[in-house]
Amino acid sequence: MKGTILKCVSKIVVENHGSEIWSKCLETSGFDTNHVFMMRDDVDDNDTVKLLVNTAKILGITIQQFFDIFGDYWVNSYSVNLYKSYFDEYSSSKEFLLNLNTIHKEMTEIFPNAKPPSFDFESISDNKLRVKYKSKRGLIDIFISISKGLAKYYNDKVEVKKIDNEFVEFTYL
Template identity: 30%
Template sequence: MKGIIFTEFIELVEREFGLDVLDSILEESKDSGVYTSVGSYDHKALVSLIVSLSKKTEISGEQLQQVFGKSVFKNLLKTLPAQATLNRCSNTFQFIRHVEDYIHIEVKKLYPDAKPPSFEFISENETQMVFDYKSARCLSNVCFGLIKGCSDYFNENIEISTENQTEDQSHVRFSLMLST
């Protein structure tokens, strides 16, 4: 997993919960907290940090992943070059499609060893989108948060439901419904 995910998480914990909480979860996880945005790290370290934060804050790991996903979305927008086709998206569904068709492809070009999640689109119309999220890292709740951040950005009310396709959550079906 790319280090930028780790640096984003550490910044989020410090900003939202404070330096004392960050130090505490790093200590509990036996984690130095030293990451570079371009480095590659085992995703299990991030999972360990999320579990420690969940224990410390009594907020479920799923909720924490979703909050993290929303935060990552905001920062993702800031990093997009002005000419990126993603900047021309006018709604959540277009943006999600472009994540698979643009961002994941660009990530692989920049970092050949990267293994971003994949989206397999099942169906889509103006008010509904169904796609499968597949990732060996099993962080579908981060994806959930990214979608929430995206729908907030486009000022759309999107109802999100998920259905695990595998027990380990490496394959999760997302059903999105635009509601008025």
């Protein structure tokens, strides 16, 4: 996983809990206590997941709660500053989502070695969209959390329902 994801995680923990807690998260996951993630780093996927799981444990919350915090911060604090033009280009979370394959593809040019997820979309009805999450990493729960952050950014009322480990259904209210 690209270091930008873990750089974002580090910001969340340091800003809200301080650098000592972050050092503890790093240490328990096998990283140097003062390790700094750079955006273009390649971090082993297992080490990434280990760090996410240990961070949630140290913060005393469930992994899903931590993913939700990450999803919110990733959209509403981190990406919106770095990649504002994407957020200006689209006018709703649905439109953004439908263009996510293109956005992620552009990321593979900015970040060599990036293997972002890709998505298939199927319109079930006027207000229902079924999305197939495609990634070897199996991080559909992070996808759901980022989607909720995206809905918050655009002030959209959306019900997000996980069907299984591949499919998510969005109902736009």
